[in-house]
Amino acid sequence: EIVLTQSPGTLSLSPGERATLSCRASQTVSSNYLAWYQQKPGQPPRLLLSGASSRATGIPDRFSGSGSGTDFTLTITRLEPGDSAVYYCQQYGNSPHIFGQGTRLEIK
Amino acid sequence: QVQLVQSGGEVKKPGASVKVSCKASGYTFNHHGITWVRQAPGQGLEWMGWVSAYNGDTRYAQKFQDRVTMTTETSTSTAYMELRSLRSDDTAIYYCARVFGWLIPSGGMDVWGQGTTVTVSS
Numbered sequence A: 001e002i003v004l005t006q007s008p009g010t011l012s013l014s015p016g017e018r019a020t021l022s023c024r025a026s027q028t029v030s031s032n033y034l035a036w037y038q039q040k041p042g043q044p045p046r047l048l049l050s051g052a053s054s055r056a057t058g059i060p061d062r063f064s065g066s067g068s069g070t071d072f073t074l075t076i077t078r079l080e081p082g083d084s085a086v087y088y089c090q091q092y093g094n095s096p097h098i099f100g101q102g103t104r105l106e107i108k
Numbered sequence B: 001q002v003q004l005v006q007s008g009g010e011v012k013k014p015g016a017s018v019k020v021s022c023k024a025s026g027y028t029f030n031h032h033g034i035t036w037v038r039q040a041p042g043q044g045l046e047w048m049g050w051v052s053a054y055n056g057d058t059r060y061a062q063k064f065q066d067r068v069t070m071t072t073e074t075s076t077s078t079a080y081m082e083l084r085s086l087r088s089d090d091t092a093i094y095y096c097a098r099v100f101g102w103l104i105p106s107g108g109m110d111v112w113g114q115g116t117t118v119t120v121s122s
Helices: none
Strands: A004-007 A012-013 A019-025 A034-041 A046-050 A063-068 A071-076 A085-091 A103-107 B003-006 B010-012 B018-027 B032-039 B047-053 B058-060 B068-073 B078-083 B090-099 B109-112 B116-120
Touching: A012 A019, A012 B058, A012 B068, A019 A034, A019 A085, A034 A063, A034 B018, A046 A063, A046 B109, A071 A085, B003 B058, B003 B090, B010 B018, B018 B032, B018 B090, B018 B116, B032 B068, B047 B078, B047 B090, B058 B068, B078 B090
Parallel strands: A012 A103, B010 B116
Antiparallel strands: A004 A019, A019 A071, A034 A046, A034 A085, A063 A071, A085 A103, B003 B018, B018 B078, B032 B047, B032 B090, B047 B058, B068 B078, B090 B109, B090 B116
């Protein structure tokens, strides 16, 4: 099964800065079926991107995704305090649809 | 609006079973699948499996293959997840989520239930 490794584990940035989150797969993700989620404490996850780069409904264009094959990136520009959360990548190209372990983003 | 509403929290003893429901509204139920994800206290997300609301096909994570059953009831637009032989490490929040694709899961999970807390304790 595919293993997803996210880095860094924790990211601490200031409002207005840019965050770059990485998700690396142990094997090629079929059809670039890679999604990103944001989870805030006490809430279910929220879909940000699917197909590696397609924003979900209502997601601002400050959130963008790139990559293919085994290396994927979530970029968040113009950070806001509300972006503090844990971010997960997930591949859904092959069963099981594994999640990465998450990156915690802290806004100073 | 499109939403998934899950059943209430459960407390179970080791060895028991739990069945969590997930009622959909606001969309055509059998045009999508339902995925179940769990999250142990302070931990990350764990994919448990997927069920097609179109034909009932399932895909389970190997870890749960022998203990889980996921079903759907189209007449009530409800999905169910039953987990048997519960252990203390099954204590978690269990989420259902809508997935694009009625024959195979082919998208991200765009609508989530509120979560159901299952506590396993003697």
